[in-house]
Amino acid sequence: MEYTCLYIAEFAAWALSRRWRKGSNFSRPLVVCWAGRVFSFTPGLERRGLAIGDPVDRARSLTPEAEFHLRDVEVERAIWDSLLAYLYEFSPQVEPLPAPQATRGARRSSPVGRGKGPVHGLSPRGVDPRPIAAADGTRHTGIWDNGVWALLHQPEDLPLHQLCRQVGARLGVAPGRHLAMLAAAHSEPGRRTTVPGQMVAPFLRQAPVDLLTAVGFSDDMVQRLHLFGLRAIGHILSLSRRQLVAQFGPEGGRLHAFLHPPQPDPPVCHYTPRTLAAGHDFEWPVFEPGQLLPILHQLLGQLVQRLCGRAALHLQVRLLGRDRHRVREAGRLLKEPVSVLGTLQQAADGLLTQALQQPTTPRGGVPGGHSVERLVVVLSGLTELPPQQTSLFRSKATLSALAKRMEGRFPGKLVRPVQTHADPFFPEEEYRLEPVCP
Numbered sequence: 001m002e003y004t005c006l007y008i009a010e011f012a013a014w015a016l017s018r019r020w021r022k023g024s025n026f027s028r029p030l031v032v033c034w035a036g037r038v039f040s041f042t043p044g045l046e047r048r049g050l051a052i053g054d055p056v057d058r059a060r061s062l063t064p065e066a067e068f069h070l071r072d073v074e075v076e077r078a079i080w081d082s083l084l085a086y087l088y089e090f091s092p093q094v095e096p097l098p099a100p101q102a103t104r105g106a107r108r109s110s111p112v113g114r115g116k117g118p119v120h121g122l123s124p125r126g127v128d129p130r131p132i133a134a135a136d137g138t139r140h141t142g143i144w145d146n147g148v149w150a151l152l153h154q155p156e157d158l159p160l161h162q163l164c165r166q167v168g169a170r171l172g173v174a175p176g177r178h179l180a181m182l183a184a185a186h187s188e189p190g191r192r193t194t195v196p197g198q199m200v201a202p203f204l205r206q207a208p209v210d211l212l213t214a215v216g217f218s219d220d221m222v223q224r225l226h227l228f229g230l231r232a233i234g235h236i237l238s239l240s241r242r243q244l245v246a247q248f249g250p251e252g253g254r255l256h257a258f259l260h261p262p263q264p265d266p267p268v269c270h271y272t273p274r275t276l277a278a279g280h281d282f283e284w285p286v287f288e289p290g291q292l293l294p295i296l297h298q299l300l301g302q303l304v305q306r307l308c309g310r311a312a313l314h315l316q317v318r319l320l321g322r323d324r325h326r327v328r329e330a331g332r333l334l335k336e337p338v339s340v341l342g343t344l345q346q347a348a349d350g351l352l353t354q355a356l357q358q359p360t361t362p363r364g365g366v367p368g369g370h371s372v373e374r375l376v377v378v379l380s381g382l383t384e385l386p387p388q389q390t391s392l393f394r395s396k397a398t399l400s401a402l403a404k405r406m407e408g409r410f411p412g413k414l415v416r417p418v419q420t421h422a423d424p425f426f427p428e429e430e431y432r433l434e435p436v437c438p
Contacts, residue, residue, distance in 0.1 A: 003150040005172040005180035006087070006164070007214075009189070011148045012040035015079040016069050018333060028094055039145075041066070043189060052146075073143075075333055078314040078381025080148055082331065083167075085275040087377060088290040090160050090376065093153035094271035097181075100216035100254070130210025135146050146214060149176060149184075153268040159327075165190040175200065177265045178258050179217075182207060184232065185214035204234035216278065217255060218394060233259070274311070275380040278302050285322070285371030289352060290376060296352055297345055299377045304341045311337030313381030315344060316349040320374040330354035337383045348377065407437040 008014065031050070032040040038054045048062050056068065076391055081095075081336075087094050142148050152160075154304045164171055171192035172183025179195060186207060187193040195203045209225045224247070236244075237259055244252030258427065278299040286292060288413075296317070316331035330351040338344060354372075391407045415433040424430045 001155070001264070001267065002157055002173055002175055003177050003180040003265070005174075005177075005184040006150045006152065007147060007170045007172070007181070008167060009170065009185040009214075010040045010043065010146040010168075011080070011143070012071055013042050013078060015076045017042070018075075018079055018331060024034040028067040029063060031063065031065060031066045031068050032071050033059075033068055051115075074313060074381065074383075076143055078333060080142055081274045082314050082316055082378060082380035083148075084142070084150065084271065085273040085277065085380065086163070087152060087160075088154070088271050088273050090154045090155040092270055093268040095151045095269045096271075097144075097151060098141040099144045107285075111302050141225065144216070148180065151180065151268045161192070164192070166269075167275050167330060174203075176261060178261055179203075181215050182211050185211045185337075201234065204237065205232055207233045209233055209236070212255070215258070218251065221255070222253055224248070271324065274382065275378055276303050276306050276382065277376060277378045279374060279376040281374050285373050287371055289356060292356075292372065293349065295375055296348055296377065299375070300344050300348055301341060303377060303379050304339065304344065307382075309385055310382045311339040311385050312379035313337050313383065314342070314379070315347050315351065316378040316380070317348055317355050318376040318378070319355045319372045320376070321371050322373060328358040330356045330358070333381075337381070337385070339385065344379075403436050407435075 007095045013030050016032055017030055029042045029045050031038060031042075031045070033056050036056055038050065038052055038056065038059050039419040040052070041050060041059075045063055045066065050059055054062075059066075060068065083095065084094060097253060142150055160171070163169065170184045170187035170189060172180045172185070172187055172195070173192065174180040174195040174238050176198045179200060183193040183195050183203070209222050209230060211220055211233065212225075213219055224234070236255070241253060241256040244256045245250040246252070248255065250433050280295050280299060282295075312334070313336075314331060314333050316329060319328040320326075321328075327339075332347055332351055334343075334347065338347075403414060412435060414436045416436050418434050421430055
């Protein structure tokens with residue numbers, strides 16, 4: 001049985017780019033920081049000498065034109081849930097892969113020629129490698145410290161390849177789960193690597209051991225394998241579990257289990273989308289926004305009723321025409337989880353305009369029509385709203401929440417006058433301005 005593995009390496013940077021910019025194409029590079037170090041960045045910055053785990057000061061000196069943002073795990077979860085729900089349309093068997101717990105305590109190896117020592121207790125990215133905890137306290141599967149991973153079973157080829165080119169994902173197809181992961185790590189962004197059954201041994205003989213760092217093993221182990229003269233993954237297959245454990249400890253045992261999985265591999269689990277979606281099929285093709293807006297608001301009303309005390313962080317609008325493989329879509333990350341219908345309608349109106357303005361003809365492809373035959377609205381990043389204790393007595397309405405929100409967007413700009421002198425010598429000395437939110 002063949003397995004298809006999807007891997008997006010710099011997912012944190014791509015997810016934040018969806019929040020701060022419209023679409024996935026942007027001009028300025030973006031660097032994501034966490035714990036004072038570089039956690040992720042947009043492709044191309046590695047040619048400037050930037051590396052994962054570098055201090056933020058060094059990153060700013062190497063890429064002064066880049067935008068720097070803190071990592072936002074909630075944004076990553078919302079985008080990942082939306083992407084998994086989209087993959088679910090290609091195949092009902094979609095399984096996000098859990099982050100390997102054995103990466104705890106891994107050391108960040110010192111870069112060559114920089115004179116830096118290893119940082120104990122940090123992953124190869126220079127940050128705490130513990131898996132991300134979900135809101136309910138369990139591990140949020142699929143999001144690793146080096147990207148996102150998921151397995152699919154027999155997905156539709158054409159829409160999956162279009163999605164991979166759009167988001168820069170890597171695909172690996174192989175007759176085993178771990179082989180598919182290695183094939184995906186071996187691929188280039190937007191490409192697919194296929195390993196047929198008769199080519200497994202040749203692939204492992206030429207696959208470098210550096211691929212092991214992508215699938216959750218430490219840089220120290222890979223460097224020691226190089227010192228032993230083991231350059232390819234196929235060179236490790238003949239080593240026994242006892243030998244690997246003697247050299248690398250528990251990580252060596254995990255490496256042996258990774259290279260010698262049980263046969264046959266378990267099938268890909270069925271996925272339950274963590275999103276809410278509603279769609280409408282038109283009897284006749286429509287072209288004008290005036291024909292789409294009433295249906296859009298109706299679908300949003302249905303989704304708000306299905307929230308049941310939850311709120312959504314991500315909103316997406318999809319338009320499908322005669323060719324269902326060509327999807328015009330627009331998404332937006334809201335500033336905070338929203339469950340109010342009016343706010344969602346205002347955001348959806350703008351997304352509908354963006355989706356209608358997108359071209360229907362791919363580069364070098366066959367021209368397509370601008371008609372819309374199906375409209376889909378998706379809410380993701382669902383969070384439980386905290387319960388609020390009501391007051392026994394009616395209290396006056398305050399603007400504290402609005403003031404804090406304005407202070408977050410415009411620091412120090414929201415001020416109020418305070419009288420300082422009842423009879424000043426100059427009129428401008430009668431009042432002074434102080435911040436509303438100190």
